Amino acid sequence: MNSAANALQQTDDSAETGAQQIRDAIRDAIVERRLSPGTKLSESDVGNLFNVSRTLARAALQALSYEGLVSVEKNRGAFVAYPSPDEARQIFAARRLIEPGILREAAARITPSEIQHLKQLLLEESRLISERGQTARRAEIKASGDFHLTLASISGNTIMQRFMDELVARSSLVIALYGQSTISSCGHSEHGDIVGAIERKDLDHACHLMVHHIAHIEADLDLRERKGQGLKEAFDL
Amino acid sequence: MNSAANALQQTDDSAETGAQQIRDAIRDAIVERRLSPGTKLSESDVGNLFNVSRTLARAALQALSYEGLVSVEKNRGAFVAYPSPDEARQIFAARRLIEPGILREAAARITPSEIQHLKQLLLEESRLISERGQTARRAEIKASGDFHLTLASISGNTIMQRFMDELVARSSLVIALYGQSTISSCGHSEHGDIVGAIERKDLDHACHLMVHHIAHIEADLDLRERKGQGLKEAFDL
């Protein structure tokens, strides 16, 4: 068993809905960075880990490839996606393009109880930041994304919600690859500022904050071409 | 063989890339409205039509479900998607949210040769409008969407391009279901206006035109809940 095994061993039982279960488990593992970019996910290994046939494993991997989280190469296998710097830029460009619009929609229809929910998310987030340990780090990564996803869900547009699901998940991969500061959620306070602006119904300011927030995350990346990955250039410098 | 058979018989040979080929063939059939919303696509039938096993047929249908073009119901089968009025609204809300941003990106990096390409698309489009016959109608539907997709491709963001692929395809379904005027591309001249604004580097005006263009398409829809679908209510009036 390769390194992927350790990262996945936790939800091997329960085949409730079939392939979806497996897909979700692997996606969580990728988003929480228990699986590193480039890791090979062979159909047999995945199937064995979850005690299902290759058929279901294949279906799950296929699904993840549609979300851009794994790349399947014909006759070679599936790998946890290894986004190039250019892909990374496109992901964040897409978020800058989309999220202000989502924010406007969400702010227009947000209810008091939903505002409360958002604030609770912020609390949970800061609690995790103060905590130490790897599981807290992972939970923090997920919580940071959940803020953006919750906003999308409040917007009421399930299509945009799905797009955001994909973008947030892929962002996690990009940060894992190119992030510099130990914690990507340095901009936690920015989440709070955005909620504040929403509460005051200051949409323009909220959008402004959102765009800058995304820019800050992107600014923390070192997007220089890394030919690493086993290329000869790794030995030149 | 059911009604789906006739609509698909054209690319049954050549199994080049496997499931992708089938997926694309079915998608084209849906987008060009040779397959009506609600049509049943059983795995066996699809497999037989393309002379492949159910495995590949299933993979293709699964892929289409991720794009929202077919809905698979557990233990019942796959059907060409039948978007509800609410889904339809969400699709167009998403387009209004996304396309102005894409347009800005595209206009910023567009080259003279790409402008030429766009103009050629417009010419082709008006040629098809003047022509008569069902094949011309189908080509016209596709050409109308191609305008928006070309803009997305010019924007250089492959992720947004994929989102637009999905939205345009699903729009075709919505128009097939709820469109009123015989031809949905009544707004062909609006495409030309947008290109004109891009050429003059008047981004704000171009975005303005784009938003209204999308609104016009949506305005041509009758999004009242239709319980029809073969229900007894069809005979009451």
Added chain:
DNA sequence: ACGCAAAATATCGTATACAATTTAGCCGTA
């Protein structure tokens, strides 16, 4: 003649089996 229950049919869900392709190791030769 109508309605309900049970069998028959059709279709999907999953597993297993075989074919094709790639990758890695091995050996012979220059």
Added chain:
DNA sequence: TACGGCTAAATTGTATACGATATTTTGCGT
């Protein structure tokens, strides 16, 4: 020793087989 081709192992691509679930039909009783 270095190189090239060949064989064998591993992995994916596709097909078939079997079991589960939903739908339709049939037949019986009222």
